[in-house]
Amino acid sequence: MSPGPDAAADPTLLRLSRVVPRKMASHPFIPASLDLPHYVPNTHADMVILGGFAAACGAFTLLAFASGHGLPMFRRAIYTWCWLSGIIHMALEGYFVVNVRDLAAHNTVLGQVWKEYAKCDSRYMWGDRAVWIIEAITSFVWGPLLWLMAIRMRANHTKTNRYLPWLLLISTGQLYGTIVYFYTSLRLEPLAADAVAPASLVDQAKSFIGRMTYDDGIKTPFYFWVYFFFMNFIWVVVPSIVITWALRVLTTDPPKANAQGKKLKTH
Template sequence: MSTHNYYPPSIELPHFVENESPVIPLILRFGVLWAAVIVGSYSLITRLRPTYKLSDRIAFVWMCLTGFIHLFFEAHFVIYHASLAGRQGLFDQLWKEYSLSDSRYLTSDAFLISMEAVTAFCWGPLAFLIAYCIAVQHPMRHALQIIVSLGQVYGDVLYYATSLLDVSYCRPEGYYFWFYYFFFNFIWVVVGCCKYGLPRCDIATNDVQTI
């Protein structure tokens, strides 16, 4: 059986293979993807709607970014969860690194597979649909935005609750708990809640209102 650094040490990962890439270059490569989506989507909405308010541009960029993460990164986990620990692709290695804060991602945990499947295949496509609605000024954007926001917040609450019932899934170093586990997931809680108060540009009057 392969040795590993995940908690609890007793979990069996017979197909586990250490990551080929060091942590910093791995995270930087993921950051480049994030930057490409952010810059590309901001340039697109600025070209399509040069008179848009900054809040609408940010909402468009966020929906493109969150759609990318849900539909590609998280869907990758759902599809390859059973063999993830032995794979060496970029997303595989990123999931193995994140799993130091929650080893359930390498053990095909039923709750995580279900939660991530909903996130990837429901909230991911809906996020891109919202981005489209923002670009074409469709009012359905606001209702869909509330649905996705509530779904993301609800998923994070369940994720925090189920994991905190057994902290042995996370390595004892504070870095893994506070940066990987808490911070990266809390982003969606904060943004999901803040979306309800984002100013929007009314299609008919071009006045700034609050959702």
């Protein structure tokens, strides 16, 4: 179709009339219209990537737990969490922060992990600024501090004043970052005025989940519940436990704590 008569007088309209839409690259992310011309498909199946990531985390957890021998069980669990959470922050999330511009083209081990995860949140493929800032703080601040706290805890776990205030700060930051991440994934626009409300509670729940996630929603329940919800909700549960424990220990009356002695050390 040729440009209208006004196009000859308006160079801007003339240029726009000649724009040829670029062909969208084929990818598994939502929305399908997302333009990722540099996207390269993963070379491994999704279950291989997920299983490999789970196995790596499991092996690292066992090594960290074994290195915490001699610590009371609860503190040993927190010690293990510091090592595991720290390596995930620094290695995996740090990889995203550094390679955000062309992550969709990476077929390294971590690159394929991110492309698999992005099936539930495509913001990691096009580099959403809010997500990048959250991940940058997490990887370059909380990650190293978690390892430092693990080292301090292993050196002398009874001197809680050396690591608990820092763990309280780190866990609060982790919890806040996760809440912000979930919040920024919400679809904030209201439903259309002529939209039909779901009839049953099940339909209402499905509608909520469909509207909750970024862009057009996550089409597959597995990606929503396992990738988006479970893998992030861990950083709501564990930091909340650490915050509760740290506040309880740090606010214990010192004379009373000394009188309790061994009882306090078992926490």
